[in-house]
Amino acid sequence: MTDKQERILSCGLQLFAKNGYNATSTSQIAKAAEVSEGLIFRHFKSKEGLLHAILKEGQQKIDQLYANVINETEPKSVIKNFLQIPFLVPQTEYNFWKLLFALKWELDIDNSVNQKPINIVLTKAFEQLSYKEPDLEAAFLVNYLEGFTSAIVKGDGVPDSNLNAFLQRKYML
Amino acid sequence: MTDKQERILSCGLQLFAKNGYNATSTSQIAKAAEVSEGLIFRHFKSKEGLLHAILKEGQQKIDQLYANVINETEPKSVIKNFLQIPFLVPQTEYNFWKLLFALKWELDIDNSVNQKPINIVLTKAFEQLSYKEPDLEAAFLVNYLEGFTSAIVKGDGVPDSNLNAFLQRKYML
DNA sequence: GTCTATACCTCGATAGAC
DNA sequence: GTCTATCGAGGTATAGAC
Numbered sequence A, B: 001m002t003d004k005q006e007r008i009l010s011c012g013l014q015l016f017a018k019n020g021y022n023a024t025s026t027s028q029i030a031k032a033a034e035v036s037e038g039l040i041f042r043h044f045k046s047k048e049g050l051l052h053a054i055l056k057e058g059q060q061k062i063d064q065l066y067a068n069v070i071n072e073t074e075p076k077s078v079i080k081n082f083l084q085i086p087f088l089v090p091q092t093e094y095n096f097w098k099l100l101f102a103l104k105w106e107l108d109i110d111n112s113v114n115q116k117p118i119n120i121v122l123t124k125a126f127e128q129l130s131y132k133e134p135d136l137e138a139a140f141l142v143n144y145l146e147g148f149t150s151a152i153v154k155g156d157g158v159p160d161s162n163l164n165a166f167l168q169r170k171y172m173l
Numbered sequence C: 001g002t003c004t005a006t007a008c009c010t011c012g013a014t015a016g017a018c
Numbered sequence D: 001g002t003c004t005a006t007c008g009a010g011g012t013a014t015a016g017a018c
Helices: A003-019 A026-033 A037-044 A047-070 A075-088 A091-106 A115-128 A134-154 A161-170 B003-019 B026-033 B037-044 B047-070 B075-088 B091-106 B115-128 B134-154 B161-170
Strands: none
Touching: A003 A026, A003 A037, A003 A047, A003 A091, A026 A037, A026 A047, A037 A047, A047 A075, A047 A091, A047 A115, A075 A115, A075 A134, A075 A161, A091 A134, A091 B091, A115 A134, A134 B134, A134 B161, A161 B134, B003 B026, B003 B037, B003 B047, B003 B091, B026 B037, B026 B047, B037 B047, B047 B075, B047 B091, B047 B115, B075 B115, B075 B134, B075 B161, B091 B134, B115 B134
16 A cells, blocks of 8 residues: 555545545545545555545544444443444544445445344343343434444534433443 | 416425435426426425425414414413324324424424414413422423424324323313 | 536657666 | 556537527
8 A cells, every 4th residue: 555545545535535536526535645646546546446445545544443342241331332432433534424424325335234233132131131122222322322423423523521411321231 | 376386386395304304306396297397387486485485385284273372361271282282293294393303304494483482371371270390390390292293203103192181181171 | 408617538749867 | 569557639428508
């Protein structure tokens, strides 16, 4: 991976996240990365190829984030770590998350692949804690976190830790 | 409002919702609405003008939906009606909601104008029900509903009423 | 139907590493 | 001399606009 390739990936992410995929032209990216436009196509085949390269690079970070939940065995910690996810994302990566949210609607790129195992683990945790309807408890929290992270990433603000502390009390974690 | 104007609005909504704002060309809309492309610009000034006309038309329906919550006085009914919102949206209007979600990211059109009064009313309801931290309870539910409606509109499926019934039990509504 | 701009993309030429 | 990274001048289509 050469320096210019990395600059294309980085600037592509910035611009896609800031202005949207369709609204960003390859010439803009080239200008920002200070490379010739042709180079983008040499390396990434097409504009969409560039997008997928960007997504692939970011996917690792997502996996790491979810690993904290999946690999946890103690049920209370599973829930606690799940709720903590938004706080583990460094601000430098907000752009990537913003892009993910936008792509869900702009193209039909949905990485709900990660959602399923999370849902299973969460359900199991509630079950072990003797909640009456563990699957619905899990679904409830999953929807909450979707809304919460959406609000954070959208507002480019820091997540409100009060809400998190509140939930830890509510669920006795 | 002529027949052709309405067809432009309707087809514009369909296509914007389905393929995104930037990815939809005015010529596509003209073809779908069976009008000349020039007519779009005569009536709506620009592509963005058309978008705003579409949004303005839909705003009324949003207001109606939220009115059920805002105008309610009995605290339990406030919360109940709030949670019911997604179930009151007819499938024929899913396209409009989908467009709203997409625009939040694609352009920076955010109609969180409605969010504030809802938050206040919800907080008050929890307060009257003697919840310890009514503001956080409200914020929690608001985030949940954002995630829930997002999932519904995205999945073009019917909302899961089990989850709603579960929450009515949980909050003793 | 026509205009202008710009979108995505191609490709031959170049330059340096080995 | 081959190979890989790069440049930048086009090409073709289509966008929004009127």
